[in-house]
Amino acid sequence: MTRFALFLVILTLSPLSAFSQSPEEKGLEIAVEMNRRDDAFGDSTSNLEMILRNKHGEESKRVMRNRTLEVVGDGDKTLVIFDNPRDVKGTAFLSFTHKIENDDQWLFLPALKRVKRISSSNKSGSFMGSEFAYEDITSQEVEKYTYRWLKDEAYEGKAAFLIERDPVDPNSGYTRQLVWVDKAEYIPLKIEYFDRKNTPLKTLTFHDYQQYLERYWRADRTEMVNLQTGKSTTLKWQGYQFKTGLSDKDFNKNSLKRAR
C-alpha cells in the first residue's frame, strides 16, 4: 500500500515522464512551457539590424526599430520603423497578430503621408527581401502549430528536446519544422524548415542569448540560411528594453503616422 502511494506521488510529481504521455502531448507541453516562460513581458523595444547576403557573399543592410506590445489572449501588436536604407526611411509597419486568423497590417508611406492597409494572407512571402518569411518573424503562438516530441538530442553540447511542429494554417510555406529546445531554459536553439515538398528549405540558429529582467531570454543574433538558394540573413538585436510603459495607444493608426 505504501509502495502504491509512493508510486502515485512519483506519478503526480513527474508530469513530464514519458510513459504517461504520448509524443504529441509531450510536444505540446514543451511548447506551452516555452510560451509560459516568456509571457507577461508586457512590452519591449529593440533595435534591429538586418544583413542580407546572396550566394556570392554580397551584403545589403537594413536598420529598423521594433516595438512590441503583448496582448493577453491574442497575438502581439508590433510596430516596426525603418531607418535605413534612406529610401525607405520613415516607413513604418503596424501589425496586430492573431492566433489563428490572418493578421491585420498597415503600412505608413511617408512620402505620401498615407496609411495603407495591406493584405497579410501571404505568410510565406519574404520579409523585406530577406530569408525570413513573414510567418517566421511574427509572434509565435502555441495555437499556430501541432506538436510532436521526437527525442532528446543535445545541440552544441546543450541538453535539448527535439520536437516537430506542423503549421495549422494551410497558407503556411512549410510542411513541418524541427525545433531544438533548450531543456533548462525552454528557448529555441535551432529550427529546420521543410518546404511544401517536404525538402529541407532553411535553418535558423540562435546565438548569444541574454537574459533580461532575470526572466526573458533573447538572442543577440539569429542566422537564417536558405539551403536551396545559398542566401542567408543575419538579424542583430540591440538595446532590448522591457516593460517600458507602452500601451494600446502606441499601436494605433495615429501612432503609426507619427512614428519616425
Next chain:
Amino acid sequence: MPEIHLKFQRQIPLSPPFSKGETDTKDKNKIRTGDPPLTKGGWGDLPLYFFPLFLLLFFASPATAGEWSGYISSEARLFLQDPLHEGQREQSLALAAQPEYYHAWDKSSFTAVPFFRLDSADTKRSQLDIREFFYLWYPGEFELGIGIRKVFWGVTESQHLVDIINQTDLIESPDREEKLGQPMVNLSIDREWGTFDFFLLPYFRERTFPGRKGRLRTAFVVDTDQAQYESSDKQAHLDYALRFTRTLGDWDLALSHFQGTSRDPSFKIGTDASGKPVFIPFYDQIGQTGLELQLVAEAWLWKLEAIHRSGQGKSYQAWTGGFEYTPLPVFLKPKWT
C-alpha cells in the same frame, strides 16, 4: 500629344551629422540655385508670415536635436508637336527642392517642409510653398495638430473622391496627386471604438493653374488673380470637417463630412486686363459627406468610395470602386551593394 518627360529625383541627406548610417555626400546632381527669380504669382496665396517663422526655426534650432532630410529634383519636358495655344513653349526645364526639418520632444513634434520650384517656361510654375509647418502634441489620450499639414482621406487610387482637406497643386502635376499645405487645427482621438478626427480650417488655399506659357493648360488661361467666392469671407471663411474611421475585422470603414469652401472651383468666362478671354475660378460653399469602405479578403483588397455633395449646382452623388491584388508582400527587394 507626344511628350518626352524626363524626371530625375534624388534623396539628399542634407545634414550628415544628424543622420545615422551611411550618407552619400558626393551627390553628383547637387544643384546650385543662385538667386531664385521667384515671381509674385509664384508665392501663391500663402500667408507670408509663415516664411520668416520658418527661417527663424531653421537657424535657431539647437544643432543637436533636429533632423533634416529631403530631395532635389530636375525635370525636362520636351514636346514634339507645335503648341495649340498662343504663348506655349516646346520645352521646359524645372528644378525643385523639398527639404524637410523634423524635431521631436517627449510628447510632441515639429515638422517643416518647404517646397521650391523653378520652371524655365511657366512663371506660375516657379513657386515657393510650405507643404507642412506644424506642431503636433500627443499626450496620450488625444493628438492635437496645429499649423500647415497634409491630410489624406480615401482608399482608392484611380481617383480620390473623398479626399478634400488639401487643395490640389495642379501646376506641380496634372494628375491631381500633388497637394498644397492646408492651415488647420486637428484634434484626433484614437480608441478601441475607432478614430475620430475634427478639423478647423481657418484659411482657404486657391487651386494653382498653369500660366500662359505652360503647356499642360486649358485653351483659356485660368486667371487666379480674379478668383471669386460665394462667401463674403472669401479665403478667410472658416471651414470644418469631421471623420470617423473604424476597423472591424477585415473591414475598414470611414465616414466623413466637410462643410466649407469647395476645393474644386467652377469656372466663368471673363477677360483679363489686356482684354484676352480667361477662365475665372469661382469657389462655392459646399457640404460633402463621404463614405470609404475597404475589405481585405486574402490577397485582395476591395475598395469603395462614395460622396454626396451639395452647394455646387444641384446636389449629386458619386462613387468609385476598385480592387488591389498583392501576390507578394509589399516590402522591397534587396539592393546588392
